[in-house]
Amino acid sequence: MPAFLSSIRYFRASTLLLAILSHAGLAQQQDAEMPEQTPTFEQCVVGLQQQALSAGVSQDTVSNVLGNVNYLPKILEYDRNQPEFVQTFPGYFSARVTPWRIDKGREMLAKHKEFLAKLTQQYGVPGHYLVAFWGLETNFGGIKGKMPILDSLATLACDQRRSKFFSAELIQALLLLERENLQVDTMVGSWAGAMGHTQFMPTAYLTYAKDGDGDGKVDLWNSELDALESAANFLQHLGWDAGYRWGREVSLPTSFDYQLAGKSNPKPLSFWAKQGVTDTEGNTLSQSELLAALLIPAGHTGSAFLVYSNFDTILRWNNSEYYGIAVGHLADRIVGKGPLAKPLPDLPKYTLLEMQAFQHKLNQLGYDVGEADGILGPATRKGVRAFQTKQGLIADGYPSKETVDAALSVAVPELTQ
Numbered sequence: 001m002p003a004f005l006s007s008i009r010y011f012r013a014s015t016l017l018l019a020i021l022s023h024a025g026l027a028q029q030q031d032a033e034m035p036e037q038t039p040t041f042e043q044c045v046v047g048l049q050q051q052a053l054s055a056g057v058s059q060d061t062v063s064n065v066l067g068n069v070n071y072l073p074k075i076l077e078y079d080r081n082q083p084e085f086v087q088t089f090p091g092y093f094s095a096r097v098t099p100w101r102i103d104k105g106r107e108m109l110a111k112h113k114e115f116l117a118k119l120t121q122q123y124g125v126p127g128h129y130l131v132a133f134w135g136l137e138t139n140f141g142g143i144k145g146k147m148p149i150l151d152s153l154a155t156l157a158c159d160q161r162r163s164k165f166f167s168a169e170l171i172q173a174l175l176l177l178e179r180e181n182l183q184v185d186t187m188v189g190s191w192a193g194a195m196g197h198t199q200f201m202p203t204a205y206l207t208y209a210k211d212g213d214g215d216g217k218v219d220l221w222n223s224e225l226d227a228l229e230s231a232a233n234f235l236q237h238l239g240w241d242a243g244y245r246w247g248r249e250v251s252l253p254t255s256f257d258y259q260l261a262g263k264s265n266p267k268p269l270s271f272w273a274k275q276g277v278t279d280t281e282g283n284t285l286s287q288s289e290l291l292a293a294l295l296i297p298a299g300h301t302g303s304a305f306l307v308y309s310n311f312d313t314i315l316r317w318n319n320s321e322y323y324g325i326a327v328g329h330l331a332d333r334i335v336g337k338g339p340l341a342k343p344l345p346d347l348p349k350y351t352l353l354e355m356q357a358f359q360h361k362l363n364q365l366g367y368d369v370g371e372a373d374g375i376l377g378p379a380t381r382k383g384v385r386a387f388q389t390k391q392g393l394i395a396d397g398y399p400s401k402e403t404v405d406a407a408l409s410v411a412v413p414e415l416t417q
């Protein structure tokens with residue numbers, strides 16, 4: 001039993017008083033005499049109740065809803081859960097852009113054809129992207145999550161790791177509950193607080209969700225039209241560039257300088273054309289000044305992509321390059337474009353520990369990859385590129401088996417003396 005549970009009964013009577021005292025700073029002297037302690041869940045909730053009141057949540061909701069939230073230890077287990085293996089692009093992509101999702105996406109595009117056309121006109125976002133987001137988020141509403149949102153958010157708000165973010169989301173969830181007359185037990189979603197067909201966090205729901213079907217309610221759980229219009233409105237606010245696509249797969253010349261790759265290095269299409277980059281059929285790119293960044297998520301043996309500003313917009317929805325490519329490609333497939341021109345490469349499957357050991361070794365050798373967290377982020381790719389260049393390997397920033405073996409076999413200078 002968590003330690004805080006034993007103190008609950010003592011706490012109820014004095015919670016409000018203590019909250020008022022702390023708010024006024026009167027409890028400071030008392031605090032100084034006591035050893036520093038992490039607040040109990042109950043204490044934390046009292047603080048959240050004050051914040052909720054200040055944010056305009058009614059006393060009734062603060063007492064009867066927020067006052068009755070439950071601590072759910074399993075939410076923190078989900079939050080701390082680390083995958084055993086490093087996620088590779090081929091693994092991620094093939095699990096998401098599936099024949100089922102493509103077919104179902106086409107079915108949904110046809111089902112909502114007129115409504116989606118109206119949304120495209122109003123918000124600038126083509127329907128096949130909206131359907132692709134919907135498919136990736138919840139399998140078109142099939143998996144919306146069943147965790148109690150308020151309990152989940154309260155648990156995360158009272159955990160130190162991301163307390164500020166989740167406290168704010170919890171308060172937005174309460175405001176949403178009041179505005180939409182929601183019931184606590186129907187506010188369900190992912191363990192991290194995302195809700196409905198398009199998995200909106202409370203802030204996004206409260207700010208950007210729309211009543212697409214015109215029934216006077218904004219219901220992302222039960223209305224497909226509400227969910228689709230909400231996604232369109234949200235994407236428009238995130239900066240969707242009407243009339244442009246997300247990006248495209250391209251082909252690279254054998255002599256390509258892989259140092260040019262990376263989302264932080266956008267260049268005009270005319271620049272890429274000059275480098276010998278072509279479309280997947282070998283046709284020259286247009287001499288346009290449109291900015292595009294080149295991504296090689298699976299290293300030089302996998303597909304290369306040029307991505308435009310709408311790719312950044314997708315990443316503002318979910319900050320993952322793999323996700324962005326999956327959404328964009330799924331949208332393309334839904335409107336009948338073909339599969340990737342280059343087959344997904346068979347990449348080594350590293351455990352998180354193996355990747356951390358590799359990162360640690362590169363740091364020891366003086367190639368800064370940032371924290372050895374087992375994640376293949378921009379810092380790791382940069383350090384790997386520098387190491388590959390030094391070793392005369394293709395500097396694509398991808399930890400191929402050859403690259404990892406090379407790193408592990410180099411002696412660390414300090415240890416050789």
Ligand code: CA
Binds near residue numbers: 211219
């Ligand atoms: Ca509605």
